[in-house]
Amino acid sequence: MTGRIAEICSCLTPARVFADVGCDHGYMTRYMLKNNLCGRAYITDIHAGSLEKAKILLKDEVEAGRCIPVLCDGLDGVKEPCDLVLIAGLGGEEIVKILSRVPLPARFVLQPMKNSGKLRAYLVERGAKILSDRTFEDGKFYDLIVGEGQGGDDYSDFEIKYGRDNLRTPSAAFLRFLEKEKGKLRARLARRGMRRESRDEMRAKLYELEVITDAIEGTL
Numbered sequence: 001m002t003g004r005i006a007e008i009c010s011c012l013t014p015a016r017v018f019a020d021v022g023c024d025h026g027y028m029t030r031y032m033l034k035n036n037l038c039g040r041a042y043i044t045d046i047h048a049g050s051l052e053k054a055k056i057l058l059k060d061e062v063e064a065g066r067c068i069p070v071l072c073d074g075l076d077g078v079k080e081p082c083d084l085v086l087i088a089g090l091g092g093e094e095i096v097k098i099l100s101r102v103p104l105p106a107r108f109v110l111q112p113m114k115n116s117g118k119l120r121a122y123l124v125e126r127g128a129k130i131l132s133d134r135t136f137e138d139g140k141f142y143d144l145i146v147g148e149g150q151g152g153d154d155y156s157d158f159e160i161k162y163g164r165d166n167l168r169t170p171s172a173a174f175l176r177f178l179e180k181e182k183g184k185l186r187a188r189l190a191r192r193g194m195r196r197e198s199r200d201e202m203r204a205k206l207y208e209l210e211v212i213t214d215a216i217e218g219t220l
């Protein structure tokens with residue numbers, strides 16, 4: 001199990017019906033079933049080859065009827081409500097599209113690969129309550145958002161952009177993420193031939209990241 005997968009699994013809680021959307025290898029569902037954390041699990045994937053991998057890994061559970069493979073887009077082919085939905089390794093916009101077509105699940109664990117801000121804004125707009133929203137590191141940096149479909153929440157613009165827990169209870173991983181982002185911006189600013197507007201935009205972004213770094217550095 002990779003560090004990323006272990007980190008995601010640590011957020012998975014007991015459920016009656018679990019769904020692993022974009023399951024690919026199926027490792028997270030194996031964790032749920034092996035640890036008896038759910039009554040049954042749906043594994044869905046839009047690509048037959050990916051779903052096949054999970055079906056092989058979970059062959060015994062599929063045969064026993066505890067794991068139900070569905071070849072579909074998002075949750076479209078899942079015909080019962082799932083009280084815990086995991087969507088990991090997809091883009092934030094894709095996750096928004098998937099969730100837009102279903103009632104928000106009682107609990108969700110989301111690990112977007114990009115556009116986390118768009119996903120946060122969507123969840124808050126839709127009335128979700130965010131329980132945990134932080135960046136972790138496993139070679140690369142990943143955002144991990146855990147929440148409930150109901151309860152409502154209030155996010156500032158900065159929290160939408162950077163993740164609430166990263167700002168309220170910062171971690172060393174988030175600080176390293178900021179340093180990496182600042183390094184990338186400095187390297188780009190050092191290049192010649194950039195449009196003035198782009199340069200100004202990058203300077204403003206670098207300044208924003210420096211302000212955040214200064215604000216959280218003392219807390220670590």
Ligand SMILES: C[S@@+](CC[C@H](N)C(=O)[O-])C[C@H]1O[C@@H](n2cnc3c(N)ncnc32)[C@H](O)[C@@H]1O
Nearest residue numbers: 022023024044045046047050072073074088089
């Ligand atoms: C990068 S893999 C992530 C696998 C696993 N969830 C993880 O986090 O390690 C993305 C998987 O999502 C599937 N996928 C992409 N878009 C999807 C969608 N709209 N509905 C279902 N599966 C999708 C892909 O086929 C692929 O197997």
